[in-house]
Amino acid sequence: MSNADSTRGTDDTSRPPAGPTPGFLVWRLSMKWRVAVDRELTPLGLTHAQYSLLGSLMDLQRDGTRPSQRRLADHTGLEPLYVSKLARTLESAGLLERTPDPADTRAVQLSLTEHGRALTSRAIVLVKQLMERLLEPLGGLGGSDTAAFTRDLNALLDVPLHAAPLHAAPLHASSTNEE
Secondary structure: OOHHHHHHOOOHHHOOOOOOOHHHHHHHHHHHHHHHHHHHHHHHOOOHHHHHHHHHHHHHHOOOOOOEHHHHHHHHOOOHHHHHHHHHHHHHOOOEEEEEEOOEEEEEEEEEOHHHHHHHHHHHHHHHHHHHHHOHHHOOOOOHHHHHHHHHHHHHHOOOOOOOOOOOOOOOOOOOOOO
């Protein structure tokens, strides 16, 4: 412990680790990949969020079901209100249909149109090629390091958000004991 540390009563365990934190790196990677997907899909007239909704809808429809907007929101991790807004935009573009759920009058079911399926299939090919390039340092989509990375990401995604909040000092709190 340095002399400065001993006078403050701190030790190395109370300091943040040197370099970027895992949270910062996840955020940076997600931003980098979102921008890359946006750029790749611009010629198709899609954004990353729209692609995520369309691709997830295609995946959920494989068994013949018409998922609700809520189920699609849960699947994508997007907020239900945002899914509703995206669905309306994609419906206006002729890519999906929104129909009332016969089992729940408050719910709306979604399904891809023929045009939506064709465009989504093209987008999936482009994004798969992009992911192959982005994952090249880990051996590409089929690499063992990519499989391990995917397992780690799933483990992090499985941590519930409703955990007890950490009590941190407000950003505006004074660091002195004047009060």
